Amino acid sequence: MEYIFDANVRDHAPDVKVNKGIQTTLSNPGGDDFWWLNNGVTIIASDATLKAGALQIESPMIVNGLQTSYELFHHFKNDGGDKKDQRTIMVKVIVNSKDDTSDRIINATNSQTKIDAINLHATEKVQRTIETALKTAGYFYDRRKNFYRNQGKPAAKIITIPFMAQAVTAIVLQQPDHARARPGTVAEKNYKELFSDKYPVNLYPKCVEIVKRAQRFLSDQSDVRRADNLNLLYYLAMYSASAAIGSVKPNRQAIADLDVATVTETVMVNGYEWTSQKFKELGGDDKAAKGPHLAEALRKHLLATFAKKKSVTGKKSQLPNKEVTSDGSLVQ
Numbered sequence: 072m073e074y075i076f077d078a079n080v081r082d083h084a085p086d087v088k089v090n091k092g093i094q095t096t097l098s099n100p101g102g103d104d105f106w107w108l109n110n111g112v113t114i115i116a117s118d119a120t121l122k123a124g125a126l127q128i129e130s131p132m133i134v135n136g137l138q139t140s141y142e143l144f145h146h147f148k149n150d151g152g153d154k155k156d157q158r159t160i161m162v163k164v165i166v167n168s169k170d171d172t173s174d175r176i177i178n179a180t181n182s183q184t185k186i187d188a189i190n191l192h193a194t195e196k197v198q199r200t201i202e203t204a205l206k207t208a209g210y211f212y213d214r215r216k217n218f219y220r221n222q223g224k225p226a227a228k229i230i231t232i233p234f235m236a237q238a239v240t241a242i243v244l245q246q247p248d249h250a251r252a253r254p255g256t257v258a259e260k261n262y263k264e265l266f267s268d269k270y271p272v273n274l275y276p277k278c279v280e281i282v283k284r285a286q287r288f289l290s291d292q293s294d295v296r297r298a299d300n301l302n303l304l305y306y307l308a309m310y311s312a313s314a315a316i317g318s319v320k321p322n323r324q325a326i327a328d329l330d331v332a333t334v335t336e337t338v339m340v341n342g343y344e345w346t347s348q349k350f351k352e353l354g355g356d357d358k359a360a361k362g363p364h365l366a367e368a369l370r371k372h373l374l375a376t377f378a379k380k381k382s383v384t385g386k387k388s389q390l391p392n393k394e395v396t397s398d399g400s401l402v403q
Contacts, residue, residue: 090138090141090142092108093109093138093139093142094142094146094150096108096109097142097143097146097150097152098146098150100153100156100158104158104159105158105159105160109139109160109161110135110136110139110161111136111139111160111161111162111163112133112135112136112139112140112160112161112162112163113133113134113135113136113162113163113165113176114128114131114132114133114134114136114162114163114164114165115131115132115134115165115166115167115173115176116128116129116130116131116132116164116165116166116167117129117130117166117167117168118130118166119164119166126164128164131164134173134176134177135177136162139160143160173194174194174195177191177194178191188255188259189232189233189236189255189258189259189262190214190216190232190233192232192262192266193214193215193216193232194214195266196268197266197267197268198212198214198232198266199214200268200272201214201235201266201272201275202214204272204273204275204276205230205275205276205279207276208276208279208280209228210228210229210230210276210279211224211228211229211230212230212232212235213229213230213231213232214232216231230279232258233254233255233258234279234282235265235275235278235279236250236254236257236258236265236266237250237251237254237258237282237305238250238278238279238281238282238305238308239265239266239274239275239278240254240257240258240261240265240305241282241305241306241308241309242278242281242282242308242309242312242321242326243264243265243274243278243323243326244257244261244264244265245309245320245366245370246366247305247306247308247309247365247366247369248305248360248361248362248363248365248366250305251301251302251304251305251360251361252360252361252362270323270327271323271324271327271328272327273327273328274323274324274326274327277326277327277329277331278308278312278326280331280334281308281311281312281331281334282304282305282308284311284331284334284339285304285307285308285311285339286300286304288307288336288339288343289303289304289307289343292343295347299350299355299360301360302350302356302357302359302360303343303346303347303350303360306342306346306350306360306365306366306369307339307342307343307346309369310338310341310342310345310346310369310373311334311338311339311342312326312329312334313373313377314334314338314341314342314376314377315329315331315333315334315335315338316329317377318377319370319373319374319377319378320373345369345372346365346369349365349368349369349372350365353365353368
């Protein structure tokens, strides 16, 4: 029956304050009526008719009230809830078949409980497509918050929407400073540049794999302070993508087509040596990573390293203006 909750933007989170409150209310049958203290359940259906005192619903999807539904289920199945409990719950059934209207209903009903704005896009087609693509690549895209955690999937393999937004912001938009400092803001401000059915879907697992490789590389460096792993991460990911592809600013298709094996140890070393040195020159702190100067310097470095010069005929040459090996290092 999991499919009935697929239109929710989050999955069950048993330890959050609101759910503990639901548990307390349910375990106290002599107290206030349940529906007085609960927002209830919102269901979108393709059709609903009242027959013989019962509401018959076709193609129901619970778009808000997953937490309540789970807590009620556990209360009566696992916690010894009295099946004769006469307390009530408010259920709102909306008959609708228009996808855009459903999205607005989902957004409005879930905005009542605090959740990152980016997660309200969870039910969009592009987010479902990305989830499928990442599963093929061995990752679990947590478009519905906590869904895969509740299934016991390894934390290292779970990719959240904000993480994806940061990866694409750094690699595609080449804004590692914004990915580091303003992930939520940049995700909402540039949402259509980050997520679209028009973009090659393989773009998304490739961005994740590049960032994951950069994470592993930085965690293995004994001279990197733990606090600076995050400060350098998105800069190293941006450099690595450009170096592996051999382009100042790789386009989305080039990133989607990238063989991630070309993001070699040597590419990482070259990127790390330049990035960490410039980072230290600019102060070596959070301010340096979140400010505009390190990103601007990196873009200039990539331009100097990978920019294509015009040939004698006036056409762009395939050779960079400095000789660069396939691993992104300069020929001395």
